[in-house]
Amino acid sequence: xxxxxxGNSVSFPALRLRRLRRTAAIxxxxxxxxxxxxxxxxxxxxxxGIKRPRAIESMPEIYRLPTESLIDEIQSLFDLGLRSVLLFxxxxxxxxxxSSAFDDTGVIQRAISLVRKHFGNKIVIATDVCLCQYTVHGxxxxxxxxxxxxxxxxxxxxxxxxxxxxxxxADIVAPSAMMDGQVxxxxxxxxxxxxxxxxxxxxxxxxxxxxxxxxxxxxHSTPEFGDRRSYQMPFSNxxxxxxxxxxxxxxxxxxxxxxxxxxxxxxxxxxxxATNVPVCAYSVSGEYxxxxxxxxxxxxxxxxxxxxxxxxxKRAGAGMIVTYHAKKMAELLNR
Ligand code: PBG
Ligand code: ZN
Numbered sequence: 001x002x003x004x005x006x007g008n009s010v011s012f013p014a015l016r017l018r019r020l021r022r023t024a025a026i027x028x029x030x031x032x033x034x035x036x037x038x039x040x041x042x043x044x045x046x047x048x049g050i051k052r053p054r055a056i057e058s059m060p061e062i063y064r065l066p067t068e069s070l071i072d073e074i075q076s077l078f079d080l081g082l083r084s085v086l087l088f089x090x091x092x093x094x095x096x097x098x099s100s101a102f103d104d105t106g107v108i109q110r111a112i113s114l115v116r117k118h119f120g121n122k123i124v125i126a127t128d129v130c131l132c133q134y135t136v137h138g139x140x141x142x143x144x145x146x147x148x149x150x151x152x153x154x155x156x157x158x159x160x161x162x163x164x165x166x167x168x169x170a171d172i173v174a175p176s177a178m179m180d181g182q183v184x185x186x187x188x189x190x191x192x193x194x195x196x197x198x199x200x201x202x203x204x205x206x207x208x209x210x211x212x213x214x215x216x217x218x219x220h221s222t223p224e225f226g227d228r229r230s231y232q233m234p235f236s237n238x239x240x241x242x243x244x245x246x247x248x249x250x251x252x253x254x255x256x257x258x259x260x261x262x263x264x265x266x267x268x269x270x271x272x273x274a275t276n277v278p279v280c281a282y283s284v285s286g287e288y289x290x291x292x293x294x295x296x297x298x299x300x301x302x303x304x305x306x307x308x309x310x311x312x313x314k315r316a317g318a319g320m321i322v323t324y325h326a327k328k329m330a331e332l333l334n335r
Contacts, residue, residue, distance in 0.1 A: 033315040035307075037081035037333050041126065041280070042326035045218055046070060047090035048107035058214035059285055060292045062324055064090055067111050071118050080330035084124040086174065086322055087111055090219055091134055097142065098134035102160040109168040116169030126172035126201060127165040129158055129186070132221040139223050140177035140231060149231060154179045159189035166195040174257070176203040178231040183251035201280060202253035205241035205267055208232035211260045211286025218285065241267045242274060249277055258318070260284040262309055265316040272317025281318035283309070288324040303332055 020030045045064040047054065053063035065073055074085060089108030091100040100106050108127060115125055131154065132140045141154030154177060162173040173190075175182045183202050190198050208229045216222040233241060241264075245256050256275065258268050259282035271279050291309070295302035306325045313321050323329065 033311055035311050035314055035329065035333060037330045038083060039314060039318075039320050040082055040310075040326040040329060041084040041086050041124075041320055041322040042077050042082055043086045043088065043322055043324060044070070044073065045088050045090055046107055046111040048092040056214070056218040058217050058289055059324065060289075060296065062218065062288075064218060067107065067114055070111055070114060074115060074119065074123060077327060077330070078119070078123065080327060080334060082326055082330050083122070084126065084320075085115070086126045086128060087115075088128045088219055089133060094134055094136045096136060098131040098157055098161075101131055101134035102157065102164045104164055104167065106164070109164055112165060112168035112170050124172065125170050126174050127170045129162045129165065129173050129175040130177045131157060131161070132177075132223070133219050137224045138216075138221050139226075140228065141179055147225075149179075151179050151181070155182045155185040158182050159185045162186040162198075162200075163189050163193050163195065166190055166193070166198040170198060172199045172201050172255070174201040174203060176206060178203070178206050178228075178233070180247075181251065183248045183253050187252035199254040200252060201255040201257055202248040202251075203259055203282070204245045204248040204253065204256040205258045205264070205271070206232050207235045207241075207260065207264065209235065209260050209263075209284070209286070211263075211284050213286055214289045215285035235263070238267055238270065242270060245271050245275060249275060253277065255280050255320075257282055257322075260287055261313045261318070261321065262287050265312065268313065268316040268318050278319050279317055280320045280322065281313045281316075282322040283313060283325070285324065291325075303328070307332060 020026055047064040050066045053065050053069055056062050091107055093100045112125055130140050132138050137143055139149050141149040142157055144150040158175055158177055165173050175186055183200055248256055255278045257280040258264050261281040261283040268281050291305050294300045306329055310321055310329055
């Protein structure tokens with residue numbers, strides 16, 4: 001016999017955690033973290049100048065869509081209970097000033113107004129605000145004559161891009177270029193043009209990660225020289241991630257994002273505890289493709305791995321998750 005903290009004798013082993021695991025119904029009752037389809041944001045690639053959906057080799061079952069297919073695709077997400085999309089444009093033209101990124105008749109602007117017109121406010125339209133798909137060199141900012149990515153001219157352009165998305169009808173703009181001061185500049189320009197209602201979801205702790213490789217195939221945004229380590233975060237630094245998050249909140253971010261998700265659960269957790277803003281996690285293309293590849297080989301069970309990974313991201317503290325598994329996860333949740 002042993003005595004417990006309140007003085008009663010208990011026989012060993014007192015702790016029988018297995019009691020609450022005995023049946024599926026009990027396990028369901030004590031489940032702490034529950035994913036909802038409403039937590040999920042589906043990324044969508046919209047490509048200019050194509051007529052049919054184009055497969056992305058490194059991302060099985062994900063397509064670049066022509067604007068003509070957008071409504072059907074989003075309707076199928078809507079029918080599953082999904083309500084939020086994150087749109088990425090793949091333009092026809094690239095140049096040094098990323099001019100097709102802030103062209104009011106550009107592919108992403110047309111996509112936004114189409115979706116807004118068709119779905120009204122029933123769909124949350126978030127848009128990625130970056131320059132890498134739109135510049136010839138594929139960097140996320142403007143490259144100066146000396147060959148480096150220039151911060152202060154880049155944030156001016158990013159703000160123009162955000163304003164053009166807002167004007168087309170975006171609910172949320174999501175700057176992902178990792179330029180210093182981008183949130184403040186975007187907030188100021190949005191407010192000055194009458195878009196004070198448009199929210200900013202800052203890609204705050206966006207790490208320089210090889211897990212973006214499939215995305216760069218999809219969006220044609222691989223940098224032609226160098227890499228993104230002079231602006232994206234090093235994966236070794238969590239204090240720096242918190243400084244990025246703090247800075248973005250101070251600059252006016254409405255939602256902060258951590259990216260990638262699975263290798264960064266500690267940062268998601270810290271962000272959740274240190275702030276009171278909604279925290280979003282972006283489970284990126286490489287995370288998707290690794291699961292897909294192993295599942296296609298029959299080495300893991302896709303449905304259970306996807307459920308475990310996405311639930312773990314939520315358990316760590318993410319209130320919303322951008323994931324290429326959104327449709328599959330919604331199907332599983334609706335079962
Ligand atoms: C654009 C952007 C990238 C991703 C989201 N926005 C690519 C990059 O930074 O190279 C990556 C998303 C993914 O891998 O799914 N800056
Ligand atoms: Zn970019």
